[in-house]
Amino acid sequence: KKDKDYVVIKGEVLIVDEHTGRILAGRRYNEGIHQAIEAKEGVEVKAENQTLATVTLQNFFRLYSKLAGMTGTAETEAAEFMATYKLGVIPIPTNKPMIRIDQPDLIYKNEEVKFNMVVEDIVERHAKGQPVLIGTTSVEKSEYLSVLLAKRGVRHEVLNAKNNAREAAIIAMAGRFGSITVATNMAGRGTDIMLGGNAEFLTVDSLNSKGLSPEENPEEYEAAWAQEFERIKQEVAVEAEKVLSVGGLYVLGTERHESRRIDNQLRGRSGRQGDVGESRFYLSLTDDLMRLFNSGAASALMNRASVPDDTAIESKVVSRAIASAQSQVEGRNAEIRKNVLKYDDVLNRQREAIYGDRRHILEGxxxxxxxxxxxxxxxxxxxxxxxxxxxxxxxxxxxxxxxxxxxxxxxxxxxxxxxxxxxxxxxxxxxxxxxxxxxxxxxxxxxxxxxGEEAMRELERRVVLSVIDRKWRDHLYEMDYLKEGIGLRAMAQRDPLVEYQREGFVMFQQMMGSIREEAVTYLFNVEVKLDQSPVEQIKPQTNLTYSAPGAPAEDAKPVLNQAPVxxxxxxxxxxxxxxxxxxxxxxxxxxxx
Structure with missing residues (x-):
C-alpha cells in the first residue's frame, strides 16, 4: 500500500521499513511485484534484479565467532535469542529511577473519532507548552494527522520516510518548549530527544546563520564555537527546566504496533535519565491489530455499556485483549522466522562450500x-x-x-x-x-x-571464478523457485523441508558437475590475447584478456600456433x-x- 509499505519520491518507488519507518535504500520487491507497483504509479519500470548472493540475518550473524548486543527492548524476545543464537538476555538496572507515567490505553469505536480525540489532547498539551511526540504506524497516517493539526493551526514537524534527510534537525528540536513532532516508528533511530533542545545542533545552526562554517572559514568557526556553545547550553538548561515544570516530554501513540518492542521503543523516548515524562496510546476497534486479533472483547464491552462514539473506555479486559493480540502476532512472526531459517540452513551449507572455494581462488x-x-x-x-x-x-x-x-x-x-x-x-x-x-x-x-605457464595459471583463476559466480547465481534462482512450490508436497504426506533438502542436494550436485565441465570447456576453447610490452618482458609478468567464442573479432585473437606432438x-x-x-x-x- 502506498505511503505505508512504499513511497514514491522523484519518480522512484522506495520500500519503507515497517519497524523503523525509514527508506530501505537499494531494496526492491522480487517476482515482478516492484515492476507492477512502478506501472501502477506511472513511473519508469526498471528491469528485475537478479540475486547474486543471499543470506538470512541469523546465518549472517552466525559467521561471527562472538556475538553480543545491547538494546532497551530485548526482554520480550529472550526466548528467540536463546533458541536462535544461544544468547541469554540479562536486564541491566537503569542509571536513575524511571519516573515516567505510562497512562492506560484509551479505546474508541472508530478511527475518525480516535484521531479527533488525539488532536484535542495535543492542542491541550500544546497550550501549556508541553512538548509532544506523536508516533504513527505509517507515512499515510502521519500525513493524515498532520492535516488535522494544520486545520487547528498547530505548528508541528513531520518525520517520516519522505523527509528523512531532516531527521537530525527535527529530533534536535523535538524536546523544546511547545514543540509538536509527528513521527513514524521511532525504533532503531538511535536518537536521544533532549529536553530544551540539542545544544550542539543549535550551536551549529546559530553559527551557520552568522555565515560561519567549518568548510569555508574553519579558523573563525573554531574560535567562535566555545563561546556560542556555552551561551546556548545555558539557554537550553533554562528551557529544560520549563519543560520539566509542565510534565516533560509527552509521548502519544496513535496505534499499537504488532510488536511490543516497537511500542516500548516509542514510549522509551520519554522519561530518560530520571526525567519526568508521560505516555499514552489511543486505539480504535478498526485499527489493524484490533481488527485482526481479539477485537471481540472490546467490541462486546462497548456494546453492553452503550458507550457513545466519542467516549473512550479504559478496561483491564481490553488491555488483556491487546496484549493477547500482540503476543499472537509476535508468536506468528517468530514461527515464520524460525521456518525461514530452517530452509536457509540447507542453502547455508552449500553457501559455505562455494564461498570457501572462491576464497581459495581469490587468495591466490x-x-x-x-x-x-x-x-x-x-x-x-x-x-x-x-x-x-x-x-x-x-x-x-x-x-x-x-x-x-x-x-x-x-x-x-x-x-x-x-x-x-x-x-x-x-x-x-x-x-x-x-x-x-x-x-x-x-x-x-x-x-x-x-x-605460457604464468598466463595459463591466471586464465585458470579467472575462468574458474567466473564460472562459479555465474552458476551460483543461477543456482540461487533455481533454489528460490524450488522453495516457492515445496509447500505443496505436504498434500502428498511428505515433509516439505525434507523434500527441499533432498532436491536441493541433487541440484547442488548437478551445479558442481556443470561448473567442472564448463570451466574445462572454457579453458580449452576460450580465445586469449596476450599483451606484453618491452618493459614487461624484463619482468616475469603477463597481462591477458580472453573472450568467449563468438565474441566481436576485435576483442578476440586466434590461439597461437601449436607445435606438432x-x-x-x-x-x-x-x-x-x-x-x-x-x-x-x-x-x-x-x-x-
Missing part, C-alpha cells in the same frame, strides 16, 4: 591440480554415462566423441581406443575414461605451452608413467561432493 592459491581433477571427473562422468547406455557400442562411442569435441580438441581416435582394449566386448568405462584422460592431459599441456609416443609415455607409479593417486577435489 594455485588451482592447476584442481583443474586437472575437473578434467578427470568430467571425462569419467561422460564415459560412465555413455557406457551405461543400451545402444550399439559404435553409436555410443560416436555420441561420446561428439560431446568430447565440444569440450577439448580430442586427438585420439575411436579405432585406437578399441585397438588398445582388444575388442568391443572388453571395452569398459574405466579403461575408456583412462585413455581419454591421457589424451586430454596431453592437449592441456599443449595449451599451457602455447599460452607425436600423440602415440606421448600417450605411451603417459601410460608407462602411470604403471610405474602404481595406482595413480587421486588429487584432492576442489569441490566436495
Amino acid at each position: 592459491d594455485d588451482i592447476q591440480g584442481r583443474v586437472v581433477t575437473f578434467l578427470e571427473d568430467t571425462i569419467k562422468y561422460l564415459a560412465n554415462t555413455a557406457m551405461e547406455s543400451k545402444e550399439d557400442t559404435d553409436a555410443i562411442l560416436q555420441g561420446l566423441w561428439t560431446e568430447l569435441k565440444a569440450i577439448y580438441p580430442i586427438s585420439i581416435e575411436i579405432d585406437e581406443v578399441l585397438a588398445e582394449a582388444g575388442s568391443r566386448s572388453k571395452l569398459t568405462a574405466s579403461f575408456l575414461a583412462s585413455e581419454i584422460i591421457s589424451d586430454a592431459k596431453i592437449q592441456y599441456a599443449r595449451r599451457t605451452e602455447s599460452l 607425436n600423440r602415440a609416443a606421448a600417450r605411451k609415455q603417459e601410460q608407462a608413467n602411470r604403471k610405474a607409479a602404481g595406482k595413480q593417486e587421486k588429487g584432492s577435489s576442489f569441490f566436495k561432493d
Whole structure:
C-alpha cells in the first residue's frame, strides 16, 4: 500500500521499513511485484534484479565467532535469542529511577473519532507548552494527522520516510518548549530527544546563520564555537527546566504496533535519565491489530455499556485483549522466522562450500591440480554415462566423441581406443575414461605451452571464478523457485523441508558437475590475447584478456600456433608413467561432493 509499505519520491518507488519507518535504500520487491507497483504509479519500470548472493540475518550473524548486543527492548524476545543464537538476555538496572507515567490505553469505536480525540489532547498539551511526540504506524497516517493539526493551526514537524534527510534537525528540536513532532516508528533511530533542545545542533545552526562554517572559514568557526556553545547550553538548561515544570516530554501513540518492542521503543523516548515524562496510546476497534486479533472483547464491552462514539473506555479486559493480540502476532512472526531459517540452513551449507572455494581462488592459491581433477571427473562422468547406455557400442562411442569435441580438441581416435582394449566386448568405462584422460592431459599441456605457464595459471583463476559466480547465481534462482512450490508436497504426506533438502542436494550436485565441465570447456576453447610490452618482458609478468567464442573479432585473437606432438609416443609415455607409479593417486577435489 502506498505511503505505508512504499513511497514514491522523484519518480522512484522506495520500500519503507515497517519497524523503523525509514527508506530501505537499494531494496526492491522480487517476482515482478516492484515492476507492477512502478506501472501502477506511472513511473519508469526498471528491469528485475537478479540475486547474486543471499543470506538470512541469523546465518549472517552466525559467521561471527562472538556475538553480543545491547538494546532497551530485548526482554520480550529472550526466548528467540536463546533458541536462535544461544544468547541469554540479562536486564541491566537503569542509571536513575524511571519516573515516567505510562497512562492506560484509551479505546474508541472508530478511527475518525480516535484521531479527533488525539488532536484535542495535543492542542491541550500544546497550550501549556508541553512538548509532544506523536508516533504513527505509517507515512499515510502521519500525513493524515498532520492535516488535522494544520486545520487547528498547530505548528508541528513531520518525520517520516519522505523527509528523512531532516531527521537530525527535527529530533534536535523535538524536546523544546511547545514543540509538536509527528513521527513514524521511532525504533532503531538511535536518537536521544533532549529536553530544551540539542545544544550542539543549535550551536551549529546559530553559527551557520552568522555565515560561519567549518568548510569555508574553519579558523573563525573554531574560535567562535566555545563561546556560542556555552551561551546556548545555558539557554537550553533554562528551557529544560520549563519543560520539566509542565510534565516533560509527552509521548502519544496513535496505534499499537504488532510488536511490543516497537511500542516500548516509542514510549522509551520519554522519561530518560530520571526525567519526568508521560505516555499514552489511543486505539480504535478498526485499527489493524484490533481488527485482526481479539477485537471481540472490546467490541462486546462497548456494546453492553452503550458507550457513545466519542467516549473512550479504559478496561483491564481490553488491555488483556491487546496484549493477547500482540503476543499472537509476535508468536506468528517468530514461527515464520524460525521456518525461514530452517530452509536457509540447507542453502547455508552449500553457501559455505562455494564461498570457501572462491576464497581459495581469490587468495591466490594455485588451482592447476584442481583443474586437472575437473578434467578427470568430467571425462569419467561422460564415459560412465555413455557406457551405461543400451545402444550399439559404435553409436555410443560416436555420441561420446561428439560431446568430447565440444569440450577439448580430442586427438585420439575411436579405432585406437578399441585397438588398445582388444575388442568391443572388453571395452569398459574405466579403461575408456583412462585413455581419454591421457589424451586430454596431453592437449592441456599443449595449451599451457602455447599460452605460457604464468598466463595459463591466471586464465585458470579467472575462468574458474567466473564460472562459479555465474552458476551460483543461477543456482540461487533455481533454489528460490524450488522453495516457492515445496509447500505443496505436504498434500502428498511428505515433509516439505525434507523434500527441499533432498532436491536441493541433487541440484547442488548437478551445479558442481556443470561448473567442472564448463570451466574445462572454457579453458580449452576460450580465445586469449596476450599483451606484453618491452618493459614487461624484463619482468616475469603477463597481462591477458580472453573472450568467449563468438565474441566481436576485435576483442578476440586466434590461439597461437601449436607445435606438432607425436600423440602415440606421448600417450605411451603417459601410460608407462602411470604403471610405474602404481595406482595413480587421486588429487584432492576442489569441490566436495
